[in-house]
Amino acid sequence: MKIPISKRLRLCAQLVPEGARVADIGTDHGYLGLYLLQNGLAAHVLAADLRPQPLQTAKLHAAKFGFAGQMEFRLSDGLAEIAPDEADTIVCAGMGGDLIVEILSAxxxxxxxxxxxxxxxxxxxxxxxxxxxxHGFAIECEQLVQDGKxxxxxxRAHPGAGTPLSPGAQYVSPWLRQSGSPLLGAYMQRIETALRRSVEGLMGAEHQRPERLAYYRSALEEVEEMRKNHENGTGNL
Structure with a gap:
């Protein structure tokens, strides 16, 4: 019986090193960990969640798919209850980037x-x-996936010398531009639209925030240039 996993989580699984000992933070239904085990992609999975109910659901799914004895479950706020030697691969999926930063910072x-x-x-x-x-992490690669609309x-990142990013590259990273994804053009258009709305919103705000406005303007100009270069076939030069 196959695990009903989304395209988004399947891409996460593809980036997990073979034979990894995985801590799946914010496991929710547990499908990612179960998919890794079912396909022999992980040696061990520790599924963690802040809330008891999702963790109980993940346990039920593990029993349903026959992996109850191969998957460990932990009630944990981020990585707070995970020991350093319990995993070599940390997955944080399906949450805001600001929350991921909080988890890693702790x-x-x-x-x-x-x-x-x-x-x-x-x-x-x-x-x-x-x-x-x-903060001392090097991004190895970044990929795009479409799941529904x-x-x-x-x-994927690891401890190492980080790369300072310009405002535009914080939205559309060099690794994403090098990925060769056919979705890149559509992704840049969506980012460009969102940045333009941010600029227009700040310009029309009663209380001006000049530093924030300058940041969004800079990011917008960069992403516009990236998109044009991508359309002209010079985006990775």
Whole structure:
């Protein structure tokens, strides 16, 4: 019986190193961990969630699919109840980029070993990319996937020398532009539209925020240029 996993989570699974010991943070229904085990992609999965009910649901799913004895469950606020030696790969998927930053910030031990981070922000991806670059994490790759009408990005990172990113690159990273994804043009158009709305909203606000406005304007100009280069076939040069 196959695990009913979304395209978004399937991409997360594809970026997990083979034979990894995975901590799935915010596991919810537990399908990602079960998919990893069913397909022999992980040696062990520790499924963690802040709330008891999703964790209980994940346990029921593990029993249903025959993996109750191969999957561990933990009530945990982020990585708070996870010991450093219990996993070598950390997955944070299906949550805002700002929340992922909070979870990673609370665990300085992540920089002590060569952990692999699989991160899938639902929003505020620019905040996550900026934080990684400024706090000792190197992004290895970033990929796009379409799930229904939504476009999602998934990135893989590890402790190392981070790359400072310009405002535009915080929204459309170099790794995403190098991915060769056929979804890249549509993704950049959506980012461009969102940034333009932010600029217009700040310009029309009663209380001006000049620094924030300058940031969004800079990001918008960069993303517009990226999109034009992409359309002209020069986006990765």
């Amino acid at each position: 665990c300085p031990w992540l920089r002590d070993r060569n952990y692999t981070l699989i991160l899938q922000p639902q929003s505020a991806g620019q905040e996550l990319r900026r934080w990684l670059g400024e 939504f476009l999602y990005t998934v990135l």
